[in-house]
């Protein structure tokens with residue numbers, strides 16, 4: 001396995017809108033990130049990934065870009081960005097941006113031109129089709145509810161949008177579009193940016209003929225029609241050859257429909273496409289037949305199996321990404337841990353899981369202090385377009401809306417977008433104005449300032465665990481094997497290389513357990529745990545205890 005900086009990196013993901021506001025307008029900004037660079041550096045991470053900061057009408061909070069080369073004034077504009085890039089590098093950190101190239105904003109110049117006439121030079125930058133029987137070209141549904149087709153009377157045609165109607169999909173078939181995007185990528189590399197996270201990159205190649213979906217489950221429509229289209233690997237290889245391979249940068253492609261079978265194709269180094277991908281196998285684990293807003297309990301064995309299968313699929317073929325949260329999902333401690341009685345140990349347990357698996361580790365802002373989901377009393381307090389559209393659809397279907405509000409509490413993307421909790425002050429020290437999204441009331445207890453001075457805080461545990469991973473490369477490159485897969489409460493695995501062998505035990509339950517596996521506990525020594533050790537046997541675990549043991 002070839003060693004590289006990005007394989008050994010821990011990446012810190014920032015959702016700029018919610019990170020730190022320095023102007024008092026209630027919206028986080030780039031100067032806020034600059035102000036908090038010491039916090040980021042103090043974690044021991046290597047790379048910052050910034051969610052989109054480009055000019056955007058913000059229909060989907062920046063995932064609808066109206067200018068790929070302009071930094072939004074809401075965030076401080078180009079000057080602020082240049083300063084951030086410089087200061088990030090001065091601190092020995094790298095900066096990765098978000099490339100949203102499956103679609104643009106409908107306010108992007110290419111689209112406003114494209115709309116004008118069938119003969120406009122930008123017409124083929126997007127996907128325009130005639131309707132069928134007085135309706136859209138086919139029965140496809142968008143990620144955020146409703147048809148993927150929007151009618152435009154100017155030319156009496158429909159355009160495709162997998163997300164909102166303000167996010168028209170680009171036509172990657174058109175070589176001019178590909179060239180434009182490659183140029184954008186190169187533009188930022190020349191400025192010194194260290195890589196890209198590529199938004200829904202799995203969706204850029206559309207299926208031949210745009211056939212109707214014959215599947216009822218949305219997830220199946222994604223897999224069978226939207227994702228991994230016939231030319232996806234051709235396009236990515238082309239991007240690699242045209243730009244990516246010429247710079248020492250990192251790439252991580254995000255996308256629905258990336259699975260065990262096709263995942264390795266994206267990241268197999270010999271194919272020269274991307275470095276890593278984010279798959280969603282563990283993130284959609286609680287989606288019922290009706291999708292995300294029809295949640296089902298997480299099956300623990302399935303959860304473990306996802307990590308096992310991916311490690312195996314990528315072994316010797318590519319490199320993985322390890323993450324448990326992002327701006328698109330509820331908070332990891334609320335989802336995979338216990339955010340009530342066991343919030344502190346379970347947040348630390350999940351940190352240990354992240355930092356002891358094979359793959360590049362991604363930590364989402366706020367997870368380093370164990371931020372939790374929020375539960376606003378009214379839908380009025382929610383902002384996320386996915387949540388609001390799901391709400392509208394549920395209303396139209398006549399669902400019990402009190403019950404649906406409860407589902408929103410569990411699943412809304414806004415759970416991860418509440419302002420970063422810096423202190424117990426008003427608005428968590430995030431803004432001196434009115435925050436664009438209400439602060440979680442628990443910021444009085446859960447915040448950076450309080451945890452800073454507590455040696456046993458989640459924050460200090462992250463610092464310690466990140467340093468531990470860096471000091472023990474076995475956790476980066478070493479082999480991985482899961483033990484006792486059927487155990488309903490314990491996630492146990494070995495990590496080893498020629499020099500070392502470690503055993504990691506996590507108790508994902510509210511009960512004390514003595515792990516009765518056929519291994520001699522005396523052959524191990526406990527190196528780390530998320531709680532103080534009393535007179536415990538090596539394989540004994542309190543509720544939500546995690547232990548890293550070394551084979552002696």
Ligand code: TEU
Pocket residue numbers: 060063064100143163199200255256292327328329386413
């Ligand atoms: O997300 C892609 C994606 O698959 C999401 O729509 C996901 O299904 C959903 O968020 C789960 O709740 C990316 C971005 O991360 C997301 O923020 C954007 O809204 C989306 O693409 C469109 O650009």
